[in-house]
Amino acid sequence: MGLDDASLTALAVLGDELRRRMFDVIRREHRPLTREEVAARVGVSRKLAAFHLDKLVAAGLLRAHYASPSGIRKVGRRPKVYEPVDAAIEVSVPERRFQLLADLLTDAVLRAGPGESAHDAAVRVAGEHGESVGAAERARIRPGRLGPERGLTLALDTLDRLGFEPERATPTLVRLRNCPFHPLAAKAPELVCDLNRxxxxxxLRGLGSDATDAVLAPVPGRCCVELRARPTADGSNGA
Structure with missing residues (x-):
């Protein structure tokens, strides 16, 4: 899966120079603008402006509604106005998840217990957040007890969505080819890798995969964590 399709679509729409200018005009105005206002700002006809503005709406970059931009109610149909949406456009290759890391660190600061170090609070919060993600996935698929191979299989789609680029190296080993937190992991490897693990x-706990471990196994060019089946009592990686 990897890249965010919505962001890629938005970037493709903004590949047109006229649309970029119109989007910039509306974004900088800090108020809704009519088609006529936008057309006058960029020097095109109202009809052409309407065509490109609707493309920007379809791509999720603008929202449109009918309202009087002056706030004064007038006779007849209110003009259609356009304004930017709140969401930002983010595309990274390979995929990065800086927002997730920022959320974990912010939550750790807000929820640190008495006498708990910042590092320990961040690790605890990261584990709790991961568990909630796994529990939500388990509720969706409703599995019974997961053996190691089944647990790793179910983890693949979620980890791909999160940008880890998982690779099933063996039936009981998943390597993560991308670190969604790089290059911050390179600056503070002990903290970021501990959060990641x-x-x-x-x-895995939330998913109910009690036969699989997240293990620190740093290798240059890859995520620092691997998912491995837990050895059984006879020393093998069982099913």
Missing amino acids: AFLAGY
């Missing part, structure tokens, strides 16, 4: 371990 705690998040993934929590995810």
